[in-house]
Amino acid sequence: MGGKSGPSNNQMVQFQMEQARKAEQKENLRQARLDQGKGAIDELFGPDNFGDEFFNKYKDASLNYALPQLETQYDTAKTGMTADLARAGLLRSSSAGYAQGLMENQNAVQEAGLRAKADTDTSALRQSIASQQQQAYNQLYQTEDPTVAANTAANSAANAQLTQPNTGALGDMFKPIAIGLGSAVAPVYGANAANSYLNPRSPTGSGSMTNTA
């Protein structure tokens, strides 16, 4: 007789559902890869590789290079100043204290400046490492391949370990303190005080001292 009803597009609907299932599975796998890749990147750029120890090592290396140069220049300037003061007969005078104060001030400020520079250099290194981490993330999202991301991160980490502190020579860190010249310190001390400081033995003769900084 006929007249039975039935689905006309069953095969197509089953295919569509199968595609939906596959899309979901694929997305789950993709998310798992992303999570895995992000975990790998976070670990490679984490505290185990790039903790305070790593950055302190860089900063210390920078300081260990720069500070001895400063110390050498300080010692040289101090020796020269001692000789100049002795020649001017001011070694045991208050004028010597003034000169020594200038030098100690310069030394302290210059050292602090070098320390600050080492800190900002280390800060730049931190930013560089963070930038590399971002690049590794970018590659992860572009490829959705955790292996590529991990390799990129590992290479970046290895390169970062090779980063060198600034090894340029320091310029002259100490401005010469002229001893035995005219009373150029008058603007600082006032004319009378300058005269008394600069020429303790002979107000009109040698034995003057001035800061040319």
Added chain:
Amino acid sequence: MCDPISMIGLALSVGMAYANYAAQEDMANQQQAANDSWVDYQRRQAADFQKRDEALRRNAEAARSASLTELTPEKQKAAQENEEARLDKDLTPEEVANLEKGDPNTLAGKMLSGQEGAGDYAKTNIQAQIQQAAIEARKRIQALAAVQSYGGSQFGLTNRANTILNASGQDIRLAGNERAGELAAYNVAKAVEPIKIVQHGGQSLGAGAAAGAQIAGSGLGNAMASGMSV
């Protein structure tokens, strides 16, 4: 009276019409069931998608709010002060700190060779000037520490904010990427069509009923015509 052929045709027509009606009802029921099943499927897919999407949105929101919590004015101020204190200590050479405090040994160590034999007055005067120089240097170093703590230092405000926002940004980016993927997968499920039920052989039933009706009608017509002619 009605002839047998007409009666058979009428019965056939009625039977076929009923069968046709039953088949159509069956098809409607099957279509309804298929539609219900499709609605259930779509509802499940939508609910699953909404659940996953909401979880990922919450992840992103948690990252965003956590970063904001770390960037409140109070926390930024505290971070800046901590950094300033760290820098103040870090930038100050130990010797300068001792000179500033007037540590006698450190001050004595700063005397030049040849000054040992100076009188107490001269020595005190020289050391006082050295200490004063250290005090002034410390003030400059403190100012330097304060300036650095706002920007360029390792844990200064700029770096700190960048670090916090980078970390939360990556969590938000991951959640956003996964949400987009979820949406794409959901769209595939959303495109699944409902099953369409059709009637196989339905036309022959209708045709049978029509043929039966034609026979019955024809027989009845003939009978009526012969009756009128008498």
